[in-house]
Each structure stands twice: as structure tokens, then as C-alpha cells.
Amino acid sequence: MTSHERPWVIGAHIGTLLGYSVILGSFLVPLFIWLSKKDESPVIEEHAKASLNFQISMAIYMLVAGFFAILLIGIPFLFIIPLVNLICVILATAEAGKGKLYNYPFSITFVR
Numbered sequence: 709m710t711s712h713e714r715p716w717v718i719g720a721h722i723g724t725l726l727g728y729s730v731i732l733g734s735f736l737v738p739l740f741i742w743l744s745k746k747d748e749s750p751v752i753e754e755h756a757k758a759s760l761n762f763q764i765s766m767a768i769y770m771l772v773a774g775f776f777a778i779l780l781i782g783i784p785f786l787f788i789i790p791l792v793n794l795i796c797v798i799l800a801t802a803e804a805g806k807g808k809l810y811n812y813p814f815s816i817t818f819v820r
Contacts, residue, residue, distance in 0.1 A: 709807040713751050716741055720756040721800040721810070724763050728790075734763040742819070754809055757819045759800065762812035766793045769814070 709717060720741045727734025742756035769789050776782030792814070800810035 709751050713749050714805075714807075716745055716749070716752045717755045717804045718801055720752070720759045721797055721804050724759055724797050725794075727763070728794075734766070734793075735760065738763060755804060758809060758812060758815070761818050762796065762800075762815040763793075764818050765812075765814060765816045768816070 720738045723737025723741070724734040726737055730736070738756045738759040742753060742760055745756065746753040766789060770786070773782040773785035773789060777786055796810075796812055800812060803810040
């Protein structure tokens with residue numbers, strides 16, 4: 709990873725924390741980075757896609773948990789999923805800082 713790629717790679721992961729303060733904010737940063745830098749650097753593209761896929765997966769899991777919260781089964785997951793998201797984003801950012809691609813758990817591949 710070059711010094712030019714490093715801020716974009718780290719930003720693709722840590723930028724998802726915007727989702728804790730802005731509706732759909734977790735998608736905005738990795739989507740912007742992927743769309744604007746995918747043709748410039750395969751490294752940036754891979755990190756942005758991994759982050760975006762994970763955030764899409766987490767949103768789907770939250771929707772399912774929200775549906776099941778009606779039945780009271782999903783209520784604990786409404787607290788667990790954001791916590792797992794936060795921990796994974798921190799781990800992915802740390803790995804990106806070392807120049808490695810973090811393999812997000814529970815991530816479904818939507819963007820290839």
C-alpha cells in the first residue's frame with residue numbers, strides 16, 4: 709500500500725462510523741471511496757468494497773432483527789448488531805493501518 713492509498717483505505721473503514729450519527733451514513737463513505745477510486749487503485753477498491761458489503765449486511769441484519777423485535781425475539785439483536793459492527797470496524801481499521809485487508813465476519817458479498 710502506498711502513502712497515497714493509505715488514507716483512502718483507512719477512511720473506507722473508519723468512515724462507516726458516520727452511520728452512528730447520520731441516517732445511512734455507514735454507506736456513504738465507503739460508497740463514495742469505491743465509486744471515486746475504484747479505477748485508480750485495486751487496493752482502495754478492495755477495502756472499500758469489503759467495508760461497503762459489511763455495512764449492507766449489517767443493515768439487513770438490523771432490519772431482520774427489527775422485524776423479529778415485534779415478536780420480542782429480536783430485541784437483544786438490536787443491541788448486539790451495532791456492537792459487533794463497531795468492534796469489526798475498529799479491527800478492520802487497525803488491520804488497514806498495517807496494510808492488510810480485514811475479512812469481515814458475517815459479511816455477504818453484494819458488490820463484487
